[in-house]
Amino acid sequence: MTASLTVADVMHKPAVVVPTSITLAEASVILDGANVGAAAVLDPQGRLRGMISERDLLRSVGHGIDPATAQVEEVMTKNPVTVSVSDTVEKGLEVFRERRFRHLPVMDGERVAGILSIRHVVRVAHIEDVQPAGSAPPGLAPRGLEGVAVAETSVGDVRGEEGFFHYRGYNAVELARRCSFEQVWHLLVEGELPDDAQLKAFTKLAVEARSLPDPVADMLPRIAALPGYTPLMALRSAVSIAGAALEQQPTLDIPADEVRRECLKMASIVPVLLMRLHRHHLGLEPVEPDEDLGYVGAYIQMLTGERPSQRAIRALEQYLILTMDHGFNSSTFTARVITSTGSDIGSALTGAIGALAGPLHGGAPSRALAMLDAIGTPDKAEEYLRHEISSGERLMGFGHRVYKTDDPRSTLLRDVAIELGGPQAEFAVQVEQTALRVLNELKPGRRLYTNVEFYAGVVMNSVGIPPDMFTPTFASSRTVGWTAAIAEQAANNRLIRPSALYVGPQPPRPLPDGYGAALKGAELAR
Numbered sequence: 001m002t003a004s005l006t007v008a009d010v011m012h013k014p015a016v017v018v019p020t021s022i023t024l025a026e027a028s029v030i031l032d033g034a035n036v037g038a039a040a041v042l043d044p045q046g047r048l049r050g051m052i053s054e055r056d057l058l059r060s061v062g063h064g065i066d067p068a069t070a071q072v073e074e075v076m077t078k079n080p081v082t083v084s085v086s087d088t089v090e091k092g093l094e095v096f097r098e099r100r101f102r103h104l105p106v107m108d109g110e111r112v113a114g115i116l117s118i119r120h121v122v123r124v125a126h127i128e129d130v131q132p133a134g135s136a137p138p139g140l141a142p143r144g145l146e147g148v149a150v151a152e153t154s155v156g157d158v159r160g161e162e163g164f165f166h167y168r169g170y171n172a173v174e175l176a177r178r179c180s181f182e183q184v185w186h187l188l189v190e191g192e193l194p195d196d197a198q199l200k201a202f203t204k205l206a207v208e209a210r211s212l213p214d215p216v217a218d219m220l221p222r223i224a225a226l227p228g229y230t231p232l233m234a235l236r237s238a239v240s241i242a243g244a245a246l247e248q249q250p251t252l253d254i255p256a257d258e259v260r261r262e263c264l265k266m267a268s269i270v271p272v273l274l275m276r277l278h279r280h281h282l283g284l285e286p287v288e289p290d291e292d293l294g295y296v297g298a299y300i301q302m303l304t305g306e307r308p309s310q311r312a313i314r315a316l317e318q319y320l321i322l323t324m325d326h327g328f329n330s331s332t333f334t335a336r337v338i339t340s341t342g343s344d345i346g347s348a349l350t351g352a353i354g355a356l357a358g359p360l361h362g363g364a365p366s367r368a369l370a371m372l373d374a375i376g377t378p379d380k381a382e383e384y385l386r387h388e389i390s391s392g393e394r395l396m397g398f399g400h401r402v403y404k405t406d407d408p409r410s411t412l413l414r415d416v417a418i419e420l421g422g423p424q425a426e427f428a429v430q431v432e433q434t435a436l437r438v439l440n441e442l443k444p445g446r447r448l449y450t451n452v453e454f455y456a457g458v459v460m461n462s463v464g465i466p467p468d469m470f471t472p473t474f475a476s477s478r479t480v481g482w483t484a485a486i487a488e489q490a491a492n493n494r495l496i497r498p499s500a501l502y503v504g505p506q507p508p509r510p511l512p513d514g515y516g517a518a519l520k521g522a523e524l525a526r
């Protein structure tokens, strides 16, 4: 495509530059005046220190940072990846594709000679050659549907650049800080925060809905004894059986209030199924949920057989609220696709659990905890973390596809872990600080921050949840989000049936000469 073109031919020059010490408001005036999306940040000696972009400004404002007082160096991308004036445009394209930046500083030796924008590169490239992250040939959505809105929802949303997510417009972190599990559950599935009377009635219904149909309870010991038992696969099977035992009808054939009733039933029995399966698997008697306990208290009580402390309940409650929903993630999408066929709620939840079971989605908070165990003591952290990154390994609990700033869930869970106290929380904070420093040094410009999983394991461990129940616990709270999505899809349904771009051999292909003759003979002989 652009074989003879170099970065110098297409970059914006001279580079728009700003000093480290000006405020965000002043920087935005400079970006605006030059009509560019990003500027290079230089120190007083004229050396490149970072990049500041419109996205950084947006994210800072989203975080409540005051643009009139905050300085550029506080929010810029430090030690940015660079390209050289003599690099080819293909090289520039490769960097955009791999690193997912939109602007790169172009260096001529030590001097910043210009800024290369993804737009410059795309403009000179043929479309089939380009396909940077988020784009695709005409008629084809980007791989993985990244950045494609495929439905309207009023359940909630994630704003990755701002480090913010919400449920029905309310900041999810604020909900987790101030509300109970049942209040947020009501918000997600009924659409509004409940008043006292509504909360009382909803909680009563949710407690009553915990009862398991006898045929389901009878089958659980057999599921728990399956050779390939994992808690999530067992839950998936049990949910499927529960849907059948409850004689669930296609959502297409039932009114909206019945859909919501069945959703409440399923979200209420998921913890019961999980804990019964867990205890059967360990050869222990199941524990009936205590009617006096809400969702979270009963969750721990069914696991351990003991009434948990208020402190433990509140800590777990905050984690569970934070993980109820998270935009149009893969399992939520799966639940909606299945519901869009008019299928029953048990089927939609079974599919959603299957999607969550994949390592690319359900993650592994236990791996972050295992990393802490492997490090052992604070003095070993630096060496361990450097060694991991240098050998191409990833630090568990860091980095995120959507959040390119602090994951708001990790920020709250850090507070929760610290409040719970204990040596493990203290150690995790030390490891986190070292990890962020080492990542910034060894992976500059990648925007790697702590994700939800890092402190999730610490919090769950502190309240007595064993590591193999970490992801199932996530599944339990996410069932609330799935059911909200199912009810929304069923209430305003259209079959989700996309198409694919065929890239196989040119049709119609003639069958090879004589092919099929033998089969025909054999068929005739039958």
Ligand code: ACO
Binding pocket: 098, 099, 360, 361, 362, 363, 364, 389, 393, 394, 395, 396, 397, 398, 399, 400, 401, 402, 439, 443, 446, 448, 451, 452, 453
């Ligand atoms: N440790 C070290 N380097 C990392 C990490 C990490 N945790 N995450 C990303 N990087 C580096 C990559 O090596 C890559 O570097 P390179 O440019 O030198 O090749 C660069 O950052 C970009 O990586 P991508 O794979 O493009 O980032 P992506 O956005 O696709 O990855 C993911 C997101 C999968 C979460 C990744 O950060 C990761 O593997 N983290 C560790 C596992 C983890 O914590 N998972 C839980 C995620 S939260 C959840 O699922 C609910």
